[in-house]
Amino acid sequence: MPLYLNDDQQMLQDSAADFMKGEGDVAHFRKFRDMNCKDGFSHDLWKKFAEMGFTGIMISEEEGGLGLGHVDAGVVLEQIGRNLTPSPFLATAVAGVEALNGGGKTLRDKYFPGILSGDSVLALAIDEGAKHRPDQITMAASREGNGFKLDGKKQFVVQGGSADTLIVAARTSGSAGDEKGLTLFAVDTDAAGLTRNSVRLVDSAMAAHVEFDGVLVDADAVIGEVDDGDVVLKRMLNAGRAGSAAEILGVGAGAMDITVDYVKGRKQFDKIIATFQSLQHRISHLYSEMEIARATVLKAQQMLDEGSSKAELMVSVAKAKAGRATALSVKEGVQMHGGVGMTDEYDIGLYMKRDRGLQEFMGDANYHTNLVAEMHGY
């Protein structure tokens, strides 16, 4: 498979670009931020995502979706990144759906219709500390009657306050650090004993601290196998990581474009500042980094779609590389904008804040760099 988008993916890119620009551009983002929206996104827009078929992008055609893969989800996510479109697409339609794709038919039949119609929002309850450490999960799920009882705390549950269902990773046996003993659950947010405290993040997204105090779920809530949750968790993490790499790539590409436009227009010392070689070389270096990141992200997605055994390695490479390239893009962007880069009026600062949020989502560049070393056996 050549490492560029095929004609269908190109068409999808065009329609996703038109859609995000038309319905969910930066002005839309500002509107929802400024109204202090408790969701941090528009449910109406989410409905329109569903009308476009985007919410079912990774749901099979037999189940009413588009039956597409990671590359295609990434195409949509890049446009979301470029436009800073606020939506639950990544957690719900990509990572959440991939988790459910690894589960049984009962669960899929229960949740897919709501996702396909744009009525349902999923959120991922994985992290328990300030940094993403899925191997260190301690939250307990103990056997109770026919099902399980959940006790513990999760944080950085993005859009957790708006979600009707949480995908929760908890420990049914073993202890922190063990590969086995994890189990994944689909938990409805109106369950007794579940409390959510939403907070606004630096990028204006909403994330919840979630407490589970003896929350009872029945055995049907298990996604995949009890104690073997690492299998489906890995599947979900791969989708979420490749997806967030694609979104962050879009953020970096968008930031680079507006910065290039800005330096082509701004005059100082009677000269357009883009004529200064000190800026030209930095922008060209950034271009090079973004190009490499783009190739890496696409490679990881293609490998996931092919079911390659090396896909996980490339996903970590992609999240790390795209993360570092975009961090460079937004930092150079603010610097090259000069004083106005510090103002809320100009968009570049919004890109910097969005980048910061996505860096932490499902592991930052350092986390994935460490994983690469581990996967290489050192």
Next chain:
Amino acid sequence: MSDLETFRAETAAWLEANCPPEMRQPLVDESDACWGGRNPTFKPGQKEWLDIMAAKGWTVPDWPKEYGGGGLSRAEAKILGQEMARLRCRSPLSSFGIWMLGPALLHFGTEEQKKHFLPPIARGEIRWCQGYSEPGSGSDLASLQTSAVDEGDHFVINGQKIWTSYADKADWIFCLTRTDKNEKHKGISFMLFDMASEGVATKPIVLISGQSAFCETFFDDVKVPKSYGEGVSSVVYEVNKGWDVAKYLLGHERSMIAGGGSEGATSLGAKFADQYGRDEMGRLDDPMLRAQMADMDIEVLAFRAMAERFGDTFKAGLCHPAQPNMMIYAGTEINKRRHELIMSAGGSEVLEWESEATNGGLTARSWLRTKANSIEGGTSEVMLNVVSKQILRLPGA
């Protein structure tokens, strides 16, 4: 089986049967390559391998057969390359004639020039060198001053070239000369002449690596005939149009280099962990070095994906014409960093310049050699200028 699959199977069988065992060992350094020429030095197996490959036209598989090539399609040539890599067959011939002059002649040469010059290149009989840079003309190559004065049936060449790779071992030179002092780019000609001509002198340059692959080359009233026979002009293309040839070649060279990608072991950390020792978690027992090695793993794997994407988009005509410049910039910078890290990992042991344990300071010499990567054929700064101007269209670039 499709035609290409048949070709692959037959090629593999032929290589297995005909490639001498010595030619299936990895190259240790540049001196292991076979360069041919009038006064060749052959290591065991090299001559056999060169002759048998040249007889099939496979030193230049995609050149037309009438010029000594194999006449293979691009797909077949790619398969030959893949099978040679898989079976670890060395390239039979290293040659600036193949890499640089050949493509220029194929594009700009007359039929007579092609028939005269290309077959000896393909057979490895004539070794060529490239006369481009001068002491005062590096990145600003078009400012070159080596003059060629028209004296009726010949030119007289005076001046100096520098960084002429293996000039002291070359038989002929393709050389940029100034044929019009009143023009810059439009006063340059692309000339071919014999290095045995009276008035040519070469002097090897000792590099920081201790090696001297490059020379200074001096021309003192060198007489170059205008013609080597019917239709065989010593000037390629036209007088004063040599810059067009040079630019074409530079583009060709850059796309070749750019397509190369990053070779070598994927993971430095995996290689060095055993040597370093591991902690109780099995991690390389130097946390800072481990982190840098993992960073480098990411850079190398990411660049490998980039090289794949570059190759795919290049072939499909989807890639920006200046993209090779970005590829060279990124690839050479990564390679330099990689060798910095290899030196750091080797510590004091790889400082040994002449010991047997270090194979004559191979690691250190290779590290120093990489510093030229981002200078030769266009500096990183020139590459960034091209990206700024042609891809990003920044004003004034």
